[in-house]
Amino acid sequence: MTSRTGFVFRRDNLALAIAQGLIGEGLQDYSSGLFLAAPRRTGKSTFLREDLLPQCVKHDWLPVYVDLWADRGKDPAELISAAVAVALVPYEKGIRKLAKSAGIENLNFLRTLSWDFTRPQLPVGATLTQALELLHSAAQKMIVLIIDEAQHALTSEAGINAMFALKAARDELNQRLERGNGGLRLVLTGSNRDKLAHLVLNKNQPFYGSSITPFPLLGKDFTKAYTAHLNSHLAQSNQFSAADIDAAFDLVGRRPEMLRAIIGDVALELGEAGNLGQLLRNSAQMLRAGVWEEYESAYNALTLAQRAVLEIMADRADDNQPFAPFSDATVLAVGKALKSLGSEVVPGTQTIQAAIDSLREKELVWKSSRGAYALEDKALGEWLRQRRS
Known part of the structure; x- marks a missing residue:
């Protein structure tokens, strides 16, 4: 190592x-x-x-x-x-x-x-x-x-x-x-x-x-220690606030790699101490917006049937329930999702299977060798829920 x-x-x-x-x-x-x-x-x-x-x-x-x-x-x-x-x-x-x-x-x-x-x-x-x-x-x-x-x-x-x-x-x-x-x-x-x-x-x-x-995500003890590390390389008159660092960390899902990317961006335009918190927030929001823009682009390229299936999969995941693609409950739920999307199509098992196959080709849906399904990126489900709310 x-x-x-x-x-x-x-x-x-x-x-x-x-x-x-x-x-x-x-x-x-x-x-x-x-x-x-x-x-x-x-x-x-x-x-x-x-x-x-x-x-x-x-x-x-x-x-x-x-x-x-x-x-x-x-x-x-x-x-x-x-x-x-x-x-x-x-x-x-x-x-x-x-x-x-x-x-x-x-x-x-x-x-x-x-x-x-x-x-x-x-x-x-x-x-x-x-x-x-x-x-x-x-x-x-x-x-x-x-x-x-x-x-x-x-x-x-x-x-x-x-x-x-x-x-x-x-x-x-x-x-x-x-x-x-x-x-x-x-x-x-x-x-x-x-x-x-x-x-x-x-x-x-x-x-x-x-x-x-x-798995416990990194908490304020991490951001406090990281802030101290960063400030040791800065002038005493221009220091980061641990609260600002933690707020930015929260915006990017407590991901250390993304936090380091934010710090790197801020370092390029390091301003006065009073501006550091705003610079951190702006950079974190831009980084998160970039990720969400990728989700938005992928979602907009889907057919209504594919969107409906994806949303039901996200709902099942949120409830910690397995996604049974051909059950009566799933067919009914996909039908309701399609209706809410403005479609008059009444889905059947073939419609759902075709949608799943396309979603797998787009690497949005994962399938085990024994036929179980899940979202490839769980963060996509979080974005879908936020989008609907």
Whole structure:
């Protein structure tokens, strides 16, 4: 991991609370899995890499991190397997000794495999469950598998099967050990709550019965620290106000990257101290307006049927309900939406399917490999609700 320069904001307390939850010792029990959802660019991935991973190391656990958006051209199952394979490499000597040992039934599969530790992949014939069991035996530590953008696993059948394999490995390893003393813990995150929820929504999904936990957005402690960092580079007579910084941060959805962009714009026309707050607000409003203009442009290019389907999907997401495209309730709701848009068309399942297909082509709607749908960008749903109100 490369060291970072400039402003760094640590969230040690949050990382510690999650770590305690993973072993069932915190206010929340995450020993069966933690499913964290947060909008894109709100600092979730940075927190995982910079705070949660080091916290796992402090506890003498073995963290394994994989980002399923790191290479969207690869099947998510391949990325997960590769991350586990890479984690096994430091234990090569110990693994070879284990493979030669007698009486270790769980490692018998190694004896029939040709394992090339120079390649970041599991050998043909080795399952993900077996590899995780082997990693646990070799490391003699609790494994914390952190999968960022885990909802991407739902886009392929192999990815879904990998999720089931992780559940099996979790159950197998945790049943052997006393609570909190080892085994496998899973942390799955997603930038779209509705997509991530498809892993837990019904009994046909691998983690049915689990709940989605909202990832805490950066608060005023962040903007206060960031303001102090900025002001350390400015004259005492020309300082930012933490309240102004926080207000601008709020306008862009608590997204650090966008806040830095605002500061960069303001720096180009840095005026007197009395003007800094207004400059921040203007820049934040312009940045948000630019994002909303993209949504407006995409929306205006849609047919009335596509708009109606998109609005009903947003409504379902707002109510934390799955979008069932061909149910009577959905057909009726789309019909009402069309009427409110000035259309006299009475929609049927074919109209809805055609609209969904077009929305997917425009990358506005996401579909899992098993036919579940969600908005590609949840912020579009927020814009739609604001537009109607």
